[in-house]
Amino acid sequence: MAQNFTNLTSDCQYWLQKLSALDQASTLETQKDTCLHLPQFQEFLRQMYEALKEMDSNTAMERFPTIGQLLAKTCSNPFVLAYDESQKFLIQCLCCLINKEPQNSGDSKLNSWIRGLLSHILSAFRFNIKEFDLFTQGLGYEPVDYCPALLKNMVLSLVSKLRESHLNGFNTRRRMAPERVASLSQVCIPLVTLPDFEPLVEALLIYHGHEPQEVLCPAFFKAVNEAFLLKKISLPTSAVVSLWLRHLPSLEKAVLHLFTKLISSERNCLRRIECFIKDSLLPQAACHPAIFRVVDEMFRFALMETDGALEVLAAVQVFTRCFVEALEKENKQLKFALKTYFPHISPSLTAVLLQHPRDTPQGCHHQLLQHVSLMLRKAVEDQACGSCRDPFESWFLFIHFGGWADLAAEHLLRSAVEAPAAAEAPVAALLWLLAFYYRPLDSHQQRAQTMVEMEAVLSRLRFLTLSRSSPISAEELRAAAGEDSHEDPMQPVCGRLIRHLLLNFLLWVPAGHAAAHDTITLMACTDEISHEITGFLDQTLYRWDHLCTEAPRPAKLARELLQELRARV
C-alpha cells in the first residue's frame, strides 16, 4: 500500500509538470500531445481517487503536497474535462480533499476554494459574447438550460459545413480548409464517446477532402475505433467501413479484437461465433476487396500459426458465409470481380466454390460435388496452368467453403452404404476431395494411398450393414474403422478423416444409431478428440440448418450426442 503511494507521489509530480508544459501554448502540437496522454491521465486520476478516499484531508495534503495545484490545473484543461470519465474522477478527487472537520480558517478557506473549483467545472460557462449572455439572462435562462441545445446546434452546423465542403468541389469559398478539418478532428478525440457528437464523428469519417493525403489525424481514427470496439459509440456501417478503409491499423485492431472474442468465448458453438462475427461488421465491410484481403490475410496467418486448428477453420468458414451473405445483400452497382477478392485463384474455380448447394436439388448434389472436385484437382495437379503456385492457395480457398468437404463425406458414406451397386468413378472424385481437404500437402502417391485406405474403411462399414441379425456393436464399428492399428505415424490427420466418416455412418445409417453413444464414448478417449467430435456435431447441425436439410432422425440423434458430450466437459 505504501509503495503504491510513492508511485502516486512521483506520478503527481510528473503530471503537474506535464500539464504546466501543455498549458504554455495551445498549438496543434500541444493538443496532439495532450490527446495522446488522456487515457493514462484518466487512469492516474482513478488511482488517485482510490487512494484519496481512504484518507482524510490533512493526511492527503501531507502525502501529496502538490495535489491541490495539480487538480486546479486540470480544472482549466478542457481536453481532460471532455474525455470519457476524467471529469468524474476529478470531481471525486476534489470532494475527497474537503476537510470534514475544519479546525481553523485555513481549513475553511481550502473548502471554499475547492467548492469554487467544482463550481467552475460545472457552471462557469459564459460564452464570452456579451450579447449572448445578456439575451439569455433576459429570457430567464441558465447555462444548464441551453447547453445541450447549443451543443446540438453547433454540432449540426459543423456537420452541414462538412457536407457542403464535400459537395462543393470547385467552389473554394465554401470549402473548409484542410487545417480546419484537421483541428476539428483533433478536438473531437476526447469527445467521441459523447452521444451528442455522434453526427459529427460520422460526418468526419465520411468526409473526403480534395487533397490527395489524409486530412484527419490518425489519433482520431484510433479513438473512434476503440470506442466502436468497446461499443461506446454507435455508428452506421458506412462510417465504420470508411474508418477502416482510411486507417489500416484500426482494421487490424478490429480483426484482432474479434479473434480475442472468438478464442475466449465458448468453443464449438457456431451459432454464437456467427453472432460475434456479424456483430463486428467485418463481413459487411469485407465487401470492399481491400478490407477483405486484409482480413483474409490475418485469417491465413492465424491458420498457419496454429497449424490449421479446427477453431480457426470453423471461424474462417463462418466468416465466409457471412461475407457471401453480405455480398449478396449489397445492391451496389459496383460489383467487384471475383479476382479482386481472390487474386491467386482462377475465377472459374472461385465461382464454382461460391455456388450454394441450396440452389441445386438434392439429387444433383453428386454431380455438383464431382464438378468441384474435378476443378480443384485440375488447379492443384496441373502445374503448367500457372494460375496458382502451390496447392496451399487452392486449399486455403477451399477451406473457406468447408461445407463442400462435409457434403462430400456425407455423400460418400450414404452412397457407399445405401447404394453399393453404384459406379466406382464418381466415388473416386469425392475420395480425392476429402483426402485433399484433410491432407493438402500430400504428394500424388500419398494421396492415392489415403484414398485406398478410405475405400477400405468404407467397404468394411458396408459389410457391417449387410444382412445382420444382431445390432452392430461399438467395438465392431471401431474395428471396421481401423482405429486399432496404431502403427502408422501419419495417423493423426488420417484419424480425423476416418472419424469423420465413422460419425457420418452413425448419423445416417439406421443400424448405427443404436451403437452411437457407445461408439462415441470409445472414440472420445482424449480431450482433443472429444472437442473435435463436438465441433463436428455442432458444425453438422449448423450446416443442416442453413441448407434446410430434412433429416429428422439424424438431427435428433446428433443433438442428443452433442448434449451428452457437452455435459461431460
Add this chain to the structure above:
Amino acid sequence: MDALLQQLERFSEVLSVSRTNHVSTWGPETVRRALQWARYLRQVYRRFGSHGRIRAALERRLRIHWGPEGPKSGLTSFRALGRGDVLLSLNLLQNRALGDAAGRALLQQLFPGAGTGDADAEALQTRLVRLARRRAALLLLRETDCFRGGSPGLLEDPVLLTQAQLLLGRLQEAGETETGDPSGWLGRLWTRAPRVHFLQVMAVALLQPLEELGPSGPKSLGEEIHVLVRWLLEQSEVLAAFCRLPAGLLTSIAERHPALSRAYLVLLTDWGQKLHYDLQEGAWVSADSQDVPWEELLRRFQSLSQAPPPLKDEVLTLLESCKARDGNFEVAGLSVWTDLLLDLPSSASKLCLGGDKFEVPA
C-alpha cells in the same frame, strides 16, 4: 392538487433565494431538505409530463410569477421542474455566501462517491458530470477555427439559432396560458438586451420552419412565430430598426411573412420619399444623416427584385406606381423611383403587369 401547487410556489421561492446572500442562514439540514424537494418535484415532472390538464395548471401557476416583466429567476416553466435539482445544486455551489457546513452537506449529497446504492443521487451525479463534459465540449468547439474569424452567415450561426429557439420556446410557454400577452416581457427584453443582437435573433426566429421535430414528437411553431410578427408590427420603433437588418435577410423574411412584407414596403417607400437629388454631388441624398442612404435603398430593392414571383411582382408594381405618381419620368435625377428602376438589373425589372396597380398610401 392545491398542495402540489403550493409546494411548487414554495420551491420556486427557494430556488430564487438560493442565489442570494440569504443562504448564509442555511444549515446542512436545510440543504438536504431543499434537494429532496427538488428530487420530488422532478418525479412530479416525469409523472405528469404527458398529462395535459395537470401540466397546464402547473404552468399557469408558475406563469403568475413571471409578472408583467417576463420570466425571472426561480421556476419559470413546467420544463424547469425536470431540472430543478440541477438548478438548485448549481446555484448553491456558486453561492459564496453558503456556509462551510452547509457546503459540505451539499457536496455529500451531490457526489456521494460510488456504490452508495442511492439510485436518485447517482442519477443526479451522472447528470452533473455530463454537464461538466458538455461544457468542456463547448469550450473545445469554440476554440476551433470553425467558429472564430470569418463570421458565418446569420442564418448559419448556431449561437443565434439557439437563442432564436430559446425565444420561441418562451413564447410557446407564454402562449399556453390564457391570452398569453408577451408584449410586456418582449418589450422589456428589447430595452435590456443589445438591440442589434435582439433583432438578429428575431430574424432567425422568424425564419424557422413552421413544423419542427422535437424530442416529444412534431411541434408546431406557427403560433409563436405569429405572435412575434404581431408584436413586431405593433412596435413601430422596433420595426423601423428591424428593417435595417441586411437586405438579403429581410427579403427572405418578406417572402415568408406577407404582413411583414407589406410593412417593409411601406417603410421603404417612406425612406425613398425623404431623398432628394443633389445636383452638385450628382446623387440622391437626404437632409438627415440618420435617414437611410440611397445605396442602401438600392441594395434593398435589388434584393427584393430577385425574390420569387409574388413578392417580386409586388415590389416592381410598387416601384412602377410610385414612378407614375411622380410623373413617369424616364430620365435619371428627377424621381428617385425612376432611378431605382433604372438601376435594377435588367432581367429583374421585367414585369408582367396585371390589371390593378398597387395603391400607394399618399
